[in-house]
Amino acid sequence: MATQPILKSWERFFGGVPPVGFLLRQKLPEQWLRFHTLPDAKRIPEGEWEVAEVLQRMAQISAEVFAPQAQVALWMTTFNQPRPSLPKEQGADFEAITPPPPTWADAMQDYFDVQHMTLWVRPQAWDWEEVAPLFRDVSLDQLDYVTAFSVQTGSAICPYDGGIDLFLPDAQKRAALKSKFKSWLPEE
Template sequence: MSSALFPNPAHEQLTRLWQAHRPAGPMLPWELKTVYKDRWVRFHSLPESKRYAEDEAEYAVLLDRYNTVLDELFAGRDAYVVTIDWADPSEPTDYSAHRAALHPEGTLWTTLDDTDDPDPSFHTRWYFYADRRPWQRGCLDPLLRAVADEELPGVFVTDPDLTRIHHPYDGGADVILPSSEERDRLRDRHSAWLSAHASGY
């Protein structure tokens, strides 16, 4: 993979952190659980590890779980919200209207070319859009609901120091903490939301 970082003044701090990060970033959010396994925990968004909400009561449960953890990570702080679009590297992005409607504050931060596959038809260019905002509970609910319905994969929220990362997905969220000790405390507070599988998946 190769990446290109753009000189967007609004994202300079995030860019510097990614450039200094090891392993080098940016990376796709579903890779976080592997790269940071010693600081990673996964929470399921519905009881009994149910993947998709079927009514408003279940949407209320999953949004409460998302927001409870996000509050514990970012309350009283600024956070970067990052959404991702993609296209064939030989073509311009279509700037997904759905992504833009759900994240209108997001401006282009960086691109990432995934050209590892020997077959060029499987090459992809990923476009990362970011905005920085004071965290407020509920501020991402439309975005989180779209993620829960698998309408918008590739979303993550991070603190400005890139030490706390929340990657929601359909069925739950991967969370990266600054240390394994802090990860353990968060995990223990929400043990009822963990996978029953020994691996944590």
């Protein structure tokens, strides 16, 4: 698998910012849009009903960002040694990027022990059913950082425990999504 074209595409849209939601949010606030995945801004789902609600919201939002079968790259970044560096059921198709780009390690060193950083990437055609287990694990705080990225449009989705951050270069698209999913927006 050739990771260089994916890295070049990422850098074209995001420069030296690594594929980690909170860092993208800091560097690109004009492209950022956040939605909560549970009512009342609840962070971690409890019970199957809440997990289903999280996944349903994430599926609806991601369907607005990525067309079916669009070319995307899935990034996974982990920093914590006790957690598995990659889920076993997902591991076969991901490729480790070692070492990570130096600018990425520099950007993260104030937040994490980058010596324990592991970065993985997998190119694929967008298919919600394939990424749902990863997004679910992030929402349950069982996996650190996952980012889905369109190599053509530069749109990115970063789930977290409590919501989903979008990074969209198109202001009209952001406005349309704010309107469509306004009940899921954080209170201002």
